Amino acid sequence: MGNSNGTTVEELKACESHQWYRKFMTECPSGLLTYYEFKQFFGLRNLSEASNAYVWTMFSTFDMNSDGYIDFMEYVAALSLVLKGGVQQKLRWYFKLYDVDGSGCIDQEELLQIIKSIRAINGIPSEISSEDFANMVFEKIDVDGDGELSYEEFMEGIQNDEMLLATLTESLDITHIVNKIQGEIRANI
Numbered sequence: 001m002g003n004s005n006g007t008t009v010e011e012l013k014a015c016e017s018h019q020w021y022r023k024f025m026t027e028c029p030s031g032l033l034t035y036y037e038f039k040q041f042f043g044l045r046n047l048s049e050a051s052n053a054y055v056w057t058m059f060s061t062f063d064m065n066s067d068g069y070i071d072f073m074e075y076v077a078a079l080s081l082v083l084k085g086g087v088q089q090k091l092r093w094y095f096k097l098y099d100v101d102g103s104g105c106i107d108q109e110e111l112l113q114i115i116k117s118i119r120a121i122n123g124i125p126s127e128i129s130s131e132d133f134a135n136m137v138f139e140k141i142d143v144d145g146d147g148e149l150s151y152e153e154f155m156e157g158i159q160n161d162e163m164l165l166a167t168l169t170e171s172l173d174i175t176h177i178v179n180k181i182q183g184e185i186r187a188n189i
């Protein structure tokens, strides 16, 4: 993340930083969040296996230096990206999140698992099945038809398709979790 960390902290200081900081330090006095604490932090209990897998992936994506903990800088960087990041930044982050095995491509199984997990967490009923949705995404943006979405296919395909972009940013993000935290922060002021 390099320089963007600095900007992020400045941005954060300018707004609700001390509340975010207080929440983090209250629930995590050591300053390092383990996976178990991460789930407690976001109130994620009694999750299905698929949802657990998604939350684990999310944790790993937040843990940018892969030391097994989320420190305050990583927490700030991830949350501020979710709250304020531009489309490009968010898509880049989603790509990393959806490429569960880190192969550099998103295959159909990875996309399907992510869609299922996110639907399970969000609890939003949908007219189209997860399988049909995953198939549709691949039909639309797997340009070379090799059954995997490369970074370029993902970035270009999603940005050039208003419906997919809207679907991704509305239902495949973690805003509901952030809203939950913000709700708690407001309640504590």
Ligand SMILES: [Ca+2]
Pocket (backbone or CB within 6 Å): 063, 064, 065, 066, 067, 068, 069, 070, 071, 074
């Ligand atoms: Ca870390």
Ligand SMILES: [Ca+2]
Pocket (backbone or CB within 6 Å): 099, 100, 101, 102, 103, 104, 105, 106, 107, 110
């Ligand atoms: Ca992959």
Ligand SMILES: [Ca+2]
Pocket (backbone or CB within 6 Å): 142, 143, 144, 145, 146, 147, 148, 149, 150, 153
């Ligand atoms: Ca492809």
